[in-house]
Amino acid sequence: MSPAFLNPFGTLLLRDLKLAARSGGGAALALSFFALVATLVPLGVGADLKLLARVAGGILWVAAVLSALLSLDRLFQGDFEDGSLEVIALSPLALEMTALAKIMAHWLSTGLPLTLLSPVLALLFNLDVAPTVTLFLSLLIGTPAVSAVGAIGASLTLSLKRGGLILPLIILPLLAPAVIFGAGAVRLVLDGMGSGSALGLLAAFSFGAVLLSPFAAAASVRLNLGG
């Protein structure tokens, strides 16, 4: 393996992934939360399989966004509190790339596992094969946007003791398009139409979010570091 200074981006990404895996399982926690929300919904709305299939796309999308939120407040905060964020900021890696590495690490440790689990939960919601595939694809395309927009919120609140409370208020309204297009794609398939338009719009939103968020996140990390 090459020394850290030759590939700072990869090193940081690998470090964050290791931290996520070893510090009490961010992914496992998010997955359990995801599954739990999906279990509580039928208890709340009744076991009518037709109804459940109808709302599955929306419920699972909302649940996935909420689950991804759980680990977001630690995205920069841990490194900020123990001072390693300042060291990372001094490295040759641009702060924007640091933010991108953290977004990728967050997605790989929560968004991707959530996406992989979603077909199993779709099964519990009596979702057919075609809409399940669409749900899987929409989560695969859309969850990077959740991590990216979430990173903006995480960096804005990184100096707050109780940032975890204000973070959802800031980013959930901004994530409305992801939920609309993601769950909309599933509903289009249920209505016997093609989901291409919704998935395309979702991809555009996700791409824009991943492209632009690192700049906003880096700007707010900078303001929090420069006392």
Next chain:
Amino acid sequence: MQFLFRYANPHNFMRLSGAVLPFTAIGAALALIAGLYLSFSVPPDYQQGRTVTIFFIHVPAATMAMGTYIAIALCSLLSLVWRHPLSDTAARAAAPLGAMFTALGLITGALWGKPMWGTYWVWDARLTSFLLLLFIYFGYMALWSAIEDEAKAARAAAILALVGAVNIPIIKYSVDWWNTLHQGSTVTAFKMAAVYYPPFFTMLLAYSLLFATLWMIRIRTAIVERRARNLMQGAAA
């Protein structure tokens, strides 16, 4: 640019706004009285009947809600890019006003919805995107008050305001898309009769003047508050 910075100095701003304030306040009161009188004296609409009056209260509120956010975003841009010192204060002062206009738009929309659609709330595209706008205002205000260091809070809030400015058109578009997906348009396109224009524009003027008045008062209060705090710190030291 020069022009913008002439009143960046709080002292200059206090002088100018102090001179302008009585006129906007009186103008707002007059326009509001005239506008409300006109709103209640128009002939009832052939479809909507008397409820057309709500239109004159509802639509300017919605316009101001969007306008205020644009004002906040522009102030944030000024503060982030050119370090304009007063624009942070101005952006913060505008936020509760924008939230109030948004809430007013939502409430009057709901009251209008009851006679028109038979229910207080429909998941109409406009109502829904306004609800999201209200939450964006709440998040913005919460971030301002959560961060203790005022300079940091100002910059964080400015970043959030700009992120929101990029995202709000996308949210608006996505909600429109979502709405046409699951139901046809519930809003009947209604072309306004000429008789409805005078009350509408008078009310729009009244709302704008009211906003200008309240905004200046809030900025002035923030400046005075900061001076008082500095004086107290000076006295304590």
